[in-house]
Amino acid sequence: MTNTDVIYLMKSGFSEEIIIAKIRSGGGKFDTSTSALKNLKDAGVQESVILAMIETESPANTEQVESAPLVKMPLNLNEILLKDGTRVELELAYTVSSENLNEGDAVSFLVVQPVMVNGLTVIDRAAAATARVVKAEGGKSWGRGGQLTWAIQHVSAVDGTKVPLHFTSQTKGGGKPGTVTTGIVVTGLLFWPAAPLWGFKKGKPAVIPAGKRFEVFVHGDITIMTNQVETSLPIREPRKQPLPAAKPKNRCYENGRKVPCP
Known part of the structure; x- marks a missing residue:
């Protein structure tokens, strides 16, 4: 549908509810510029119909979603x-x-x-x-x-x-x-x-x-699309291994006196 179709339906005697339903179900490519909105108002199109036309023109109802210029993005x-x-x-x-x-x-x-x-x-x-x-x-x-x-x-x-x-x-x-x-x-x-x-x-x-x-x-x-790291998951630190216990030093005695071990 276009602006001309909406004006035609309105002048043909279709009710406001029917016109809005057709806009919602069929979609269309409407001109919602300042001059076009003025022409619609001058033609007697109701505000609720104009609002439906504007909402239908939103990115959710078009095949291609408007986005920023292409840039190099990370792969992850x-x-x-x-x-x-x-x-x-x-x-x-x-x-x-x-x-x-x-x-x-x-x-x-x-x-x-x-x-x-x-x-x-x-x-x-x-x-x-x-x-x-x-x-x-x-x-x-x-x-x-x-x-x-x-x-x-x-x-x-x-x-x-x-x-x-x-x-x-x-x-x-x-x-x-x-x-x-x-x-x-x-x-x-x-x-x-x-x-x-x-x-x-x-x-x-x-x-x-x-x-x-x-x-x-x-x-x-x-x-x-986002390259952020999910923060809702806890970050696990590597488990630290305990250091091995030191081996006790051998002690040698002779006649009650400490002597070097052989």
Whole structure:
């Protein structure tokens, strides 16, 4: 499927759920650039459909996984299976505002704690992760707050593989930047996991401060190559052999006196 196919299905009267199901089952090669996302929005394509298109474009759903340039690697590599659903904790690399972002812009995150499998690190601490902005609206008139929605895409593994992630975050403005109120909106009936929602006082853009943490999950099983030594197994030191006992020296006596032995 392509962007044109999605627009055709939408204009033909197919429901949002059917279009998303076709995207999920059939896959496709979608253009998710900034201009393409704008064209989709102008054509009336729903946000949930656009999110499904972005997620389908993730490396887990393509035949060739994007990786770093080829380099000479040692022969003693380990293949590590990073399983679907593995938890990854991210933090926002810098403060973002719906007033300064546009649809299609990238948002950067950093990994908080290294991800390890069987004692081997597969995703380093401070590894870079990327999300794509789906919707960005500044503060509106009549006291309406701004809105910021993004879809997480991938994180870099130790071998350069782009590991696909699954998560959608939506933030609405409504108060002074920097003030956060609690609240969770669960979208379990949709195709993406729960999405946190922060509210700010009215009329302000949606703002998320640097260092804000998010929990995301690996999207699909993926193999990572590493040349590390597994640290979960104890290292056995060679057993030390006891030194042989010294032979006692012979002593000779004659008439009660010690004399050299023959």
